[in-house]
Amino acid sequence: MKLDSKIPEGPLAEKWTKHKFNLKLVNPANKRKYEVIVVGTGLAGASAAASLAELGYNVKAFCYQDSPRRAHSIAAQGGINAAKNYRNDGDSVFRLFYDTIKGGDYRAREANVHRLAEVSVDIIDQCVAQGVPFAREYGGLLDNRSFGGAQVSRTFYARGQTGQQLLLGAYSALNRQISNGKVKLYTRTEMLDVVVTDGKARGIITRDMVTGKIESHSAHAVLICTGGYSNVFFLSTSAKGCNVTAAWRAHKKGALFGNPCFTQIHPTCIPVSGDHQSKLTLMSESLRNDGRVWVPKTARPGLKAKDAMNIPEAERDYFLERKYPSFGNLVPRDVASRNAKQACDEGRGVGATGLAVFLDFTDAIKRDGRKTIEAKYGNLFDMYQQITGDNPYEAPMMIFPAVHYTMGGLWVDYNLMTNVPGLYALGEANFSDHGANRLGASALMQGLADGYFVIPYTLGDYLANIGWSDKVGTDHPAFKEALEGVSNRINKLLSIKGKKTVDQFHRELGLTMWEYCGMSRSEEGLKKAKKKIQELRAEFWSNVNVLGSNNELNQELEKAGRVADFLELGELMVDDALNRSESCGGHFREESQTPEGEALRQDDKFAYVAAWEYQGDNQPEVLHKEELVFENVKLTQRSYK
């Protein structure tokens, strides 16, 4: 298979403009003859569904939640980047492009990233016009802040709830099109398969989660906007319902999966408190602007936060400040995370589990006063106290890294189309823009860029080329076959009646992934993980216990289907991590380090996108490589010393 990224010719800054002109248009009177399916209603899905409906296409939108407003985009806190240069501090489209490519450790496509930086400015305009209440200054203009160690202030924000406000903006645009009759919304509905005939995506199979009804929906194109797969780790900052099922079904129907091992671990999460833990809560990394990270110099098992104050300065190790004097506590997410893990591996972790490090505000409170710290971080401190019961004004916080975002996803070309014609992937569900590591405040930007400003152009080209008559009805045998496959799988899950709950399997998978395919990975560990996952998957299909029937609201059945897919994805992530024996971005291979123990990239061997092709159940997948070409940036090794 030849992977064609369809990157337009010409100078970087002109590619998108020229490409837009070269794309075919659909006659306005014909747009109403086309149907488009959008799966997922987060930032990418809601913005795409609304924008396509505004153009005149008939859209069907699906979400598993009870309302599109619940999508997990809502939980993003920090902000959204845009190259507006409102601060006159030297920002530009090229600088945002450069920072994103470099931040991704040179494993993303130049053309995609430059387009992202270009449309970033339009996103802010669009959201303001929708009535999104961004933070403002006293003069009435928009406020910005520097985020995630960026040298310029290009992040727009709405207190600590930027994701919520942006999602509600996209949700309102979607609502308007629902009321206009151009979008038909299906809530509490899960996509369980995609239907492909003559090599083109033709529709999807869904399950109504209230009645259990399995249904077919046909369309001219299918857009997968279902977010990332962090929940393969069981514990992550994702919502409980986030899953890979839609993307994985697409993968099994022929869509390649790009860079599955690229996951982002966020350093400032609230540590696990016990075996009952069901998810992890992230606290904005802005905390590292004033908080100092430390552990005791020598191991003190079970050290509590309130006793930390008694440890003299000389016996503390501010390890980030010690190892990275110029960046200190503000080193990138992956570096901060890895060093915290290392300290805990050395037995110097704190708290009841030993899996935590301190984040200490004592000096900041002494320097700036409690009031200033309260004004900056009050809501985060409250949240911390709510969850842990400890008061961070009086004793240091305890933090530990957690899985937060997945840069990998369905492989797409420049038009956001997978290698299956008519099947698209937008937002976190695709692999495209963040390379091996995503910058802070860039996830919201990418989701909305794809939905508002890329897909309305690129989808039109495909639809104009195939013509409105190129559609198959749900009575086509391919739909019947897919529908039967979905029903059989559900019946199989219900018939096993084994001894272990779905959550038990999910937790075991998560522990394996975290241990061997988490913050640092080695050939030996990955091989162990592969075997464990295979065994766990075999056990799942013979020993899982799913009660109840299909014809009712059955949350265990929903979870079982998702965990079954995670059990397959997990192995692919391990395979990908094994193949990529370099370290880059969030992917750290212990075999590939500099003499100082930092990540060592190997550009001569691995400057490519790893795109995996499904070969059948329990068969090894085939690797395809898309070589990455860098014409506008020079590849450099990161250094934060």
Place this chain on the structure above:
Amino acid sequence: MKVTLKVWRQKDAKTKGAFATYPLDHVSTDMSFLEMLDVLNSSLIQKGEDPIHFDHDCREGICGMCSLYINGRPHGPLQTTVCQLHMRTFHDGETITIEPWRAKAFPVIKDLVVDRSAFDRIQQSGGYVSVNTGGVPDANAIPIPKKIADEAFDAATCIGCGACVAACKNASAMLFVSAKVSQFALLPQGKPERKERVEKMVAQMDAEGFGSCTNTKACEAECPKGISVTNIARMNREYFAASLSSYEVPLKGSGD
């Protein structure tokens, strides 16, 4: 710690429900309320009993999906979402009663899961600014005083959980609807449609079967995001002004 749970069980919308009692041992004070239910569910499954169904998703207090009525209060004793409630709030040996949101407009789907699609339909009736993607002015073209922007933001933080309705003896949705009406009435972007918007949203709210507001302020007291009842007052003003003056200009037919 040890707790006894009295939980509303209801097979589906049509079947009559009843309370079931579950004793639960070895509850950690660090568990969130929902994690405590996870533990109970896991033991129910091991015994071959149908687990308790409840809505939840983000478990960090922002998606608005969780919706439990605990000891007679929506989201329980604290002014947070139930996913942010921890077992340390309860005492050893306590009996905890868990019910679904109770309102005619929120029919029960199963156990503690209710249908809140009425909220979506209210938003669809007018909770938006009619702009298409593209062709909008620069974000800084219209300055908005910080005070106004902040007030609009306060209203916009509503998570649509429905605690206001569950808290209200009339099952009124006024706080929810007024939060959106306020956000757009305050911002210049919402001004062109403000009259039609409030009329349409109130009409839809009434059509969904929500009750009237009698100013008990129970909604504000229970709202996990602290949405203020001043929004209801603003919505009443908007509605009154709209009813006096909207559609003053008759819509012209296409023949003119």
